[in-house]
Amino acid sequence: MAKPAVLTHPESLKHPAGPSAYAKDPVNASMTKEAKIALYTKMARIRHFEQRCIRIYQQGKIGGFLHLYVGQEAVAAGTISLLGKNDHLITGYRDHGHGLMVGMGMNECMAELTGKVTGCSQGKGGSMHYFAPDKNYWGGHGIVGGQAPLGTGLAYAVKYQGLKGSCLTFMGDGAVNQGAVHEAYNLASLWDLPVIFVVENNGYSMGTSQERSTAHPGCLAKRAEGYNMAWDVINGHDVYEVRAKTALALKRAHEESKPTVLEIFTYRYFGHSMADPDKTYREKEEIKTYRDKKDPVLLFEQELLHEKVLTPELSQTINDAAMAEADKAAIFADESPDPTLADITKHIYWEEDNRGPKTTSRGTIIFE
Amino acid sequence: MAVISYREALRAAMRDELNRDKNVVIMGEEVAQFNGAYKVTEGLLKEFGPKRIVDTPISEAGFIGLGIGASMLGIRPVMELMFWSFSYVAFDQIVNNAGNIRYMSGGLINCPIVIRGPANGGTNVGATHSHTPEAILASHPGIKVVCPATPYDAKGLLKAAIRDNDPVYVMENTILYNDKGEVPDEDYIVPIGVADVKRIGTDLTIVAHGRAVITSLKAAEILEKDHGVSVEVVDLRSIRPLDEETILKSVRKTHRALLVEENKPFCGVDAQVAYLIQSKAFDELDAPVHRVSSIDAPQIYCKRMEDLQMPSVERVVAEALKVLA
Structure with missing residues (x-):
């Protein structure tokens, strides 16, 4: 096997173990003890939900693709924990962590994976297509980079309506070479839109390392300079750093209506999807290094133990509860009914689902 | 108005x-x-x-x-x-x-x-x-x-x-x-999915959409004047939703159908319309359904040939006469 290219995460790998340099950043220092415990709990819930998914997938109950977020928890947790009522988010297909962070329930998320009518999209979306617009979460999109113009449009709508808000538009490092992303960058900067492009750089676009896929000037975020946009790089293993630097981008969006590109260095422990045997493009040792030294959930746990916010007992309780919640969700997903044959042709058109005196179209719209 | x-x-x-x-x-x-x-x-x-x-x-x-x-x-x-x-x-x-x-x-x-x-x-x-x-x-x-x-x-x-x-x-x-x-100056809408009979006739139904409607109306005039044929022209106006009832009602009256569109023929709109007519009005037909569409090639640049590539009044008249034969 050819030696895989070295990941461009030197900054994050150099980050010393021990207390985060960003713990004293105002956005973190101002957190209550309860808020910190809640943030840790959410990260633990993502971890245990995803690990429970693996078992269900291996039992053959999840079809299609399953892209796990294990290892990347601090990215969704750090960024989304900062959002207010006029802040929106949208992402690609590795979307479970974001869903749980905005407050989607494990039951609806798990049932969506098994294609049940109790799922968040009633079994019509699957793993890659979670949505919770009532929580400002606009998906869950399957085509790499295709969500970038949508997120820019959500930010446009917020600005049009005169609201002080933003749209966090997440994507993977593989998305940065898609034309739609570059078109979105251009529009965001040209029109001063309050959008924050978050590149979750886990080093691999599927099985192709960043070095083999992307020409870049040292980091992916720096491409923002070509569009006259602000940018920053973040160690995505430190949730405090994610929060501190994302807060600056949010401030820029809220107060100046300007976009930002944030590149967050992170790592996924499992293959691109469960269909990826993960044997050809990276060394096992690399995964072990990240698991042992850079795990974002363990690092935040240590941080909070150090701060005496957490105790080992409380941490154990939180993790046990998250595991139990995931187990219950698995049972819920298992026992829920499938959508019916008649459900196949629902939710295609708003008008067909809302027939009434005000709907005007006629004719055949669903064909035999 | x-x-x-x-x-x-x-x-x-x-x-x-x-x-x-x-x-x-x-x-x-x-x-x-x-x-x-x-x-x-x-x-x-x-x-x-x-x-x-x-x-x-x-x-x-x-x-x-x-x-x-x-x-x-x-x-x-x-x-x-x-x-x-x-x-x-x-x-x-x-x-x-x-x-x-x-x-x-x-x-x-x-x-x-x-x-x-x-x-x-x-x-x-x-x-x-x-x-x-x-x-x-x-x-x-x-x-x-x-x-x-x-x-x-x-x-x-x-x-x-x-x-x-x-x-x-x-x-x-x-x-x-x-x-x-x-x-009209006043507020009105044309409901989506409602076809419009642009010309009433009894001998042949032409189904068309877009500019093919205008071409078909001109052809209908010639067919009436030169051949004594009464042609009904149904303008789909909407492709999806599709006003199947108006198409079928007309075909049940005239018993003959010609479908005209500026698309290329393969998987064109009229492939669907032809299927509709044969599945729901088969017994009403006195002749096979015919189509006129653009000649099946990428659009040619040369203006003289492009005019021939697309459905012309002459082609519609000629094809209508075949359906009526």
Whole structure:
């Protein structure tokens, strides 16, 4: 096997173990003890939900693709924990962590994976297509980079309506070479839109390392300079750093209506999807290094133990509860009914689902 | 009732809806300062200002996607494509995003976006600028497609499209932009999915949409004058939804059908219409259903040959006589 290219995460790998340099950043220092415990709990819930998914997938109950977020928890947790009522988010297909962070329930998320009518999209979306617009979460999109113009449009709508808000538009490092992303960058900067492009750089676009896929000037975020946009790089293993630097981008969006590109260095422990045997493009040792030294959930746990916010007992309780919640969700997903044959042709058109005196179209719209 | 052009009718529809709903935004290449590549949006920037009438860069995937995203939050963007041919670089946004988001979210989200612009050949611009993608797009559940042939329908259908809560793709025709017709000043819509019998007849039904309706009406006059044949012309106006009843009602009356479209023949709109007629009115037919479409090749540049490639009055008359034989 050819030696895989070295990941461009030197900054994050150099980050010393021990207390985060960003713990004293105002956005973190101002957190209550309860808020910190809640943030840790959410990260633990993502971890245990995803690990429970693996078992269900291996039992053959999840079809299609399953892209796990294990290892990347601090990215969704750090960024989304900062959002207010006029802040929106949208992402690609590795979307479970974001869903749980905005407050989607494990039951609806798990049932969506098994294609049940109790799922968040009633079994019509699957793993890659979670949505919770009532929580400002606009998906869950399957085509790499295709969500970038949508997120820019959500930010446009917020600005049009005169609201002080933003749209966090997440994507993977593989998305940065898609034309739609570059078109979105251009529009965001040209029109001063309050959008924050978050590149979750886990080093691999599927099985192709960043070095083999992307020409870049040292980091992916720096491409923002070509569009006259602000940018920053973040160690995505430190949730405090994610929060501190994302807060600056949010401030820029809220107060100046300007976009930002944030590149967050992170790592996924499992293959691109469960269909990826993960044997050809990276060394096992690399995964072990990240698991042992850079795990974002363990690092935040240590941080909070150090701060005496957490105790080992409380941490154990939180993790046990998250595991139990995931187990219950698995049972819920298992026992829920499938959508019916008649459900196949629902939710295609708003008008067909809302027939009434005000709907005007006629004719055949669903064909035999 | 005023007599105005198809172009002015489209503009009147947009002006009405801009006045009616502050969330309506007109967006596209050259729609504002340039006054529209075809002057459809002429004067709207002056009247409504740059917040409502927005010039975009040449970046269809970007700005169409932006409009779809904005529509999810309640903006009602009316996006102009300078040519529907340019939709091909924005196909992922137009089909995967606008067309699927409602479904994939289990009905939680809707995309009230309108994309409009010309979709026609016959203008001597070669293959890349002459696509007619109504059949391609209408084959995707989640999308609505309309093709107005007259100024009255252009205004009424565009107003209906802007008020619709689903994605509606309005396919116009540059050759029709100067055509004039009677258009009411007062508020009206043409409901989407309702065909219109543009000429009443008893011997043959011609089903058409877009400019093929105008061609078919001219052919019908010749057929009556020179051949003593009474032709009924059904203008689909809307491709999806499709007014199957009006088509079937006409065929049940005339017992003969000719289908005319400017698309290429393979998987064209009329392939679906022909299937409909044979499946629901087979016993009513006195002759096989015939079609006239563009000759099956990429659009040729040479103007003399392009005119022959597309359905002409002469070809429609000749094919009608075969159905009547």
